[in-house]
Amino acid sequence: MSRESQNPVDLDDLYRDVILDHYRSPRNRGLLAEATVSAEGFNPSCGDEIQLSVAILDGAVSGLGFGGAGCSISQSSASMMTEALEGRSLQDAREMSTHVQQMLTDDSFDLDAVNLGDLEALSGVAKFPVRIKCGLLAWKVLDQALANASGEQVEDDSDIPTRVTSG
Amino acid sequence: MVTAVDMTPLDSAAIRAQFPILEREVHGNPLVYLDNAATTQKPQAVIDSLTSYYSTMNANIHRGLHTLAEEATAAYEGVRQQVAEFIGAASHREVVFTRNTTESLNLLAYTLGARLQPGDEIVLSAAEHHSNLVPWQLVAQRTGAVLRFIELNDDQQIDVETARRAITPNARIVSIVHISNVLGSITPVAEISQMARHVGATMIVDAAQSAPHIAVDVDELGVDFMAFSSHKMLGPTGVGVLWGRRELLADLDPFLGGGEMISVVTREESSWAALPHKFEAGTPNIADVIAFGAAIQFLNAVGMDAVAAHDADLTAYAVERMSRLEGLDIYGPADPSERSAVVAFNYRDIHSHDIATILDRSGIAVRAGHHCAQPLMRTLGVPATARASFYLYNERSEVDALIDGLLEAGERFGFDRGA
Numbered sequence A: 001m002s003r004e005s006q007n008p009v010d011l012d013d014l015y016r017d018v019i020l021d022h023y024r025s026p027r028n029r030g031l032l033a034e035a036t037v038s039a040e041g042f043n044p045s046c047g048d049e050i051q052l053s054v055a056i057l058d059g060a061v062s063g064l065g066f067g068g069a070g071c072s073i074s075q076s077s078a079s080m081m082t083e084a085l086e087g088r089s090l091q092d093a094r095e096m097s098t099h100v101q102q103m104l105t106d107d108s109f110d111l112d113a114v115n116l117g118d119l120e121a122l123s124g125v126a127k128f129p130v131r132i133k134c135g136l137l138a139w140k141v142l143d144q145a146l147a148n149a150s151g152e153q154v155e156d157d158s159d160i161p162t163r164v165t166s167g
Numbered sequence B: 001m002v003t004a005v006d007m008t009p010l011d012s013a014a015i016r017a018q019f020p021i022l023e024r025e026v027h028g029n030p031l032v033y034l035d036n037a038a039t040t041q042k043p044q045a046v047i048d049s050l051t052s053y054y055s056t057m058n059a060n061i062h063r064g065l066h067t068l069a070e071e072a073t074a075a076y077e078g079v080r081q082q083v084a085e086f087i088g089a090a091s092h093r094e095v096v097f098t099r100n101t102t103e104s105l106n107l108l109a110y111t112l113g114a115r116l117q118p119g120d121e122i123v124l125s126a127a128e129h130h131s132n133l134v135p136w137q138l139v140a141q142r143t144g145a146v147l148r149f150i151e152l153n154d155d156q157q158i159d160v161e162t163a164r165r166a167i168t169p170n171a172r173i174v175s176i177v178h179i180s181n182v183l184g185s186i187t188p189v190a191e192i193s194q195m196a197r198h199v200g201a202t203m204i205v206d207a208a209q210s211a212p213h214i215a216v217d218v219d220e221l222g223v224d225f226m227a228f229s230s231h232k233m234l235g236p237t238g239v240g241v242l243w244g245r246r247e248l249l250a251d252l253d254p255f256l257g258g259g260e261m262i263s264v265v266t267r268e269e270s271s272w273a274a275l276p277h278k279f280e281a282g283t284p285n286i287a288d289v290i291a292f293g294a295a296i297q298f299l300n301a302v303g304m305d306a307v308a309a310h311d312a313d314l315t316a317y318a319v320e321r322m323s324r325l326e327g328l329d330i331y332g333p334a335d336p337s338e339r340s341a342v343v344a345f346n347y348r349d350i351h352s353h354d355i356a357t358i359l360d361r362s363g364i365a366v367r368a369g370h371h372c373a374q375p376l377m378r379t380l381g382v383p384a385t386a387r388a389s390f391y392l393y394n395e396r397s398e399v400d401a402l403i404d405g406l407l408e409a410g411e412r413f414g415f416d417r418g419a
Helices: A019-026 A072-085 A090-105 A117-127 A129-149 B012-016 B042-054 B066-084 B101-113 B134-143 B160-166 B189-198 B244-253 B286-302 B302-322 B352-361 B374-380 B397-411
Strands: A037-044 A051-056 A060-069 A162-166 B096-098 B120-124 B144-150 B172-179 B202-206 B225-229 B240-243 B264-265 B270-271 B328-330 B342-347 B367-369 B385-389
Touching: A019 A117, A037 A129, A037 B244, A051 A072, A051 A129, A060 B397, A072 A090, A072 A117, A072 A129, A090 A117, A090 A129, A117 A129, A129 A162, A129 B352, A129 B367, B042 B286, B066 B096, B066 B240, B096 B101, B096 B385, B101 B134, B101 B172, B101 B202, B101 B225, B101 B240, B134 B144, B134 B328, B144 B160, B144 B244, B160 B189, B240 B244, B244 B270, B286 B302, B302 B328, B302 B342, B302 B374, B302 B397, B342 B397, B352 B367, B352 B385, B352 B397
Parallel strands: B120 B144, B120 B172, B172 B202, B202 B225
Antiparallel strands: A037 A051, A037 A162, A051 A060, B096 B240, B225 B240, B264 B270, B328 B342, B342 B385, B367 B385
16 A cells, blocks of 8 residues: 555645745845855755855854745745744754754654744655655755854765855 | 557547556546656557567577577567668668667767867757767867857747857767757757758757657758657667767777677777677667567557647647646747647746646646756746646647646645636
């Protein structure tokens, strides 16, 4: 029996209102002049791209801005990310990134164990395997930026290449 | 071998009945397969041919002295003859089997490219698939040759005038797509071949999207080499064709070395087998080549003129219906009669991946993305497009389903269905 016949997948699982709202009215669109670190990434298989700038002050994310082009999932994921991370400590931000990436890739991820707010709207993406990379893109770029800010190297993910552009 | 049943030109019900996959459902809806430019579905005759080969004939070819080897060799070489006839080649010796169009083009880039000098020009077009671009980039890096591009005209076509501007006396190779896998536009290959000949350049045509859809004749096109793939014309994956003029193929060095492609081998050196075996090192894809023969037989039974007429009718209908949707942009020639069975489009501000995901839920398969033509996307000024592409088993009702699916996608993204 296919996975789908056990768990029928509906388009409504993917295109939640929150996602469409962020696609239509992106938050924090535009790069920051006062960025501490900037990074970018793209999905070679589909062409989605995200640029991200992060301002860091006293060990916390003081501001984020993003640019890029792509599908509703890639762009709304970035928009929601910028909103969710503002004011968080670097450690919190990295933990949130880990949780969101687990949620995006694992259909059975336990949402009750975390508090991801609006980002939980992205949980349906895990049911659409070909779209998972769309949801991940912004978070891979974030990982790259935050690692650089902490003086670390990020392992190269050849499926979703990212790089620091300034910082 | 199962033969295609006798059918009147494009009795679509009779044709559809021979493609078992068209009976399946996707997400509870009948499959509407509109991704034929990527690969086509296979008729029962092709599927049966594969089974029949492995059930009754399987053997390695050419060297065997037993009955199975003899039968398999005859079947394999018989398809070479079929291919030669299908494209109007002078001899079956001019037909080389490869893995796909990409490998055929790489073979040419590798062997022809070895002769290039710094400053020699390789002429391509703005509409090339990566398979007819990247191999030449590698050659240019290796040799110092220069890539030049035929730009698109205002109607997003490669025309004779734009070609004339790019083909200079320094051109050594001209390698051009016959039908664009994005724009659907049909390149005036015969005229460009004349220009190439005039400056002494070798003329190559990428026929991956044309050989399946229109009658192609290598003499009429006046080309030196032609590349295409079985899987885009009802045949199995894993079989490509490289056709080349006999004297030119004979003059080229081998691409891959190994068994099958040699005559005499000593410890120090080897001499090459006769054409076309010089270019077929190692055990080839015997089963899939033989099944490709069943695909050609199927297309011949329908008739390529009937296929082309059906494609044209369906494409015109699709363009007409799609044009009426508010916010729908179609790329490629404005006049549907100047395009093949490919319609690339964007709808509203909905990204093509979202379009493809939403259509898929209704059982409709389209392609979305850059279609292995990133430079062309940049020329068109779009990050990606959706693409519907048709073939002989598609029907108008499937275009109607596409339109309904697009309206549904619009609705989901907040547009009024009636708009």
